[in-house]
Amino acid sequence: MTDDAADRLLSDAPAPEIEVRESEVIAHGAVWDVRRDRFAFGETELVRDYVDHTGVAAVLGIDDEDRVLLLRQYRHPIGARDWEIVAGLMDVDGESALAGAQRELAEEADLAADRWDLLADVCSSPGGSTEAVRIFLARDLRPVAHDYVREGEEAEIEVRWVPLDDAVAAVLAGRLQNSTTMIAVLSAAASRAAGWSTLRPADAPWERRAAVRGERSRTRT
Structure with a gap:
């Protein structure tokens, strides 16, 4: 170039x-x-x-039938149970984004994945928050056992496998409005159309998160 x-x-x-x-x-x-x-x-x-903000590790799980894993969970600030991909705060000292994503996939969906790729990096509200979100694509999924107990809003999580094309249609129709989920679904559809050639290594440096202001994010890796 x-x-x-x-x-x-x-x-x-x-x-x-x-x-x-x-x-x-x-x-x-x-x-x-x-x-x-x-x-x-x-x-x-x-x-x-x-x-x-601490930052977020998120996961779009997709199976061999091109179905994506969505969770319905109550979110108090918006007063709604919205459909989301797996996601969680990066609030464990020294935990990488990939390790956080793997932990969240197990805790929220009782799953592990043998194939991980980086789908998208997002700054959710750059004018008012340091929140940086790293979204992974997880494939070759399998059940996994763990000792995590879901409490609070997580206790009523509903799991659904949805064809990727149906998820895209729901986003474009305004039925799904969770921003991380929207970006993940649309990015996955675009990447699939390109033969998944846009995917990046799961352990790629997260330079944007390393540069954000504040202490909550700075103390994490």
Whole structure:
């Protein structure tokens, strides 16, 4: 690729030149915090508040019949039981995204997978949260035993296998509105149409998450 072609490549660009002059937690939470930063921006100083998030590992499981694994779970902030892919907070010290995804697949769906690929990386709300989501594609699925006990909202999880094309139709019709699920389903459909050639190695560096602000994400790997 020539330098000119690289310059035209559509890609987000890190901004290491932005100097954070002051950072403080203004609200501590059990799962995430709210942080306030003061930073230099050109000739001015700006103040921004944002959710300091741990990050998320997510899994789109797909079987040999092109059916995807979806879970229905109650989500209190939106007051609804929505359909989601397997996903969980990266709140275990030293745990990689892949290991977190494998753990969540077992805990939420009683499954393990022998084939893992990276499907998509997502910044869910870059204007207000450091939440970075890594979505894996899991194939060659099999049952697995574990000692995790599902509690709270997880205790009533409903599992359904849905043809990928039906999931795509539900997204486009507005019946599925969970953003991580939408991105996973549409990305999988696009990747399948390209013969899965867009998939990346499951252990690819997660540079975006490493660069986000705050402490909740910074203390995780």
